Amino acid sequence: MTATLTRPLTVTEAIQTRRSVRKFVPEPMNQEDLREILRLASLAPTANNVQPTRFAVIQNPELQAKLQEAAYGQAQVTSAPAVIVVYSDMEDVLARAEETVHPGMGEEQIKTRAEGLRQNFVQQDVAQRGQWGLTQANIAFGFLMVAARGLGYDTVPMLGFDPEKVRELLGLPAHVQFAGMLPIGKRAEEGFPHHRHSVERIATFY
Template sequence: MQQSMTVKEAMESRHSVRKFVQEPVVKEGLQEIINQARLAPSAWNLQPWRFHVVTDPEMKAKLQDAAYGQQQVTSAPAVIMVASDMEDVVANLKQTVHPGLSEEKKQEEVANLAAFFGGMTVEERGQWGLAQTNIALGFLLLAAQGAGYSTVPMLGFDPIKVRDILGLPDHVKFAAMVPIGHKDTEGYPHHRHSVNEIAFFH
């Protein structure tokens, strides 16, 4: 990977790209991007995000079909499915409790979390985890840009088909499908609301 940009540079230079250079993304580069994305904050540090990295051409072709034929899916050398799996989180709550806590505090924390999420339906837990996972999605996009890669976050796909392709259970939610690679064309320049249109200081 190239030398990282500052966060500001990554924010200002990132554009969605839909055509990529036909060269593979090295596994180590993808691992480092995910290593940075996993540092995103989450309530109670539950970290419900899971990253499914697809580079196999046949599987990417299936994902393209699930994404209604959108060409960027197979144009990109890799596709990252950013998912949330709250049922896995709830089944392994001890893994998210900070190791610096006393054993008594750890047990108390696990009991409180189990009671909180036990009062939700699977769907409610899924939506809660998805909101947290969207934070990690933002981190992922900036980490990729900072490392010299382009991305395009996509929501236009059939989640049922994607779960089937990846062999995932029905409760898994997706924050986005993210084709990633080196850009072959420039994205459109930013067209954003001004600060005065979206920020209200009270």
């Protein structure tokens, strides 16, 4: 396994040097780095701190081959030593709403706040809640890519897959919503230089 960086990249360096990489060095992920990347992604903010984002971490060539099929044959799914599928699970959040309240609040407050959270979503159906949870998971998906790059890894965000097939392969319930699939490892190609709109094109200053 490749040694970890002597120092993490700055946020600016990580954002500047991240680019989609679709060919990876065939060596396993450093497991400590992998956990640290997931921990950093878990620090992404969520509304009311509901934390609906979940990570399915796959480091299994056979399962990756099946995921590649579900991703219309995209080769990066088996080239990478690991694939992280990021999804939101609002039903899990509501089933265990107490977990989202800071333990320092005390038992009564935890109960009241957890009930309040359930009430907030009682008017919505499973699909609406799922969609709302997805907006939160998308933020963590962004953090995940930057955290990975910060520790010297490369990724490619992917939505080009059949969600029903991925759900089945990972044994996930029908209500979960996918933010994306993220092959991760060390780059074996440079990827493309950034091609982006200018700030003037996309920003309006008031």
